[in-house]
Amino acid sequence: MIVRLEKRGLIARLACPDDARVNHIVLTDTAKVELDHDDAIYANFSDEIAVALSPQEYQQLESLLAKLFTKLTV
Secondary structure: HHHHHHOOOOEEEEOOOOOOOEEEEOOOOHHHHHHHHHHHHHHHHHHHHHOOOOOHHHHHHHHHHHHHHHHHHH
């Protein structure tokens, strides 16, 4: 995955000055721009959902998604 992200210009490897065996993986400016763009898309989508649902439904959806996220990331 690192190689694929590197080929797409989303990450860069930086040599560690203290240990030649180690590379630090950092996001490129391209990746940061794409992440900012994605954040804007998701924020807009969230706003559209909030308009379509009642406040209680929206809160319930947030709760269910948080529960799923917790279960899937453990």
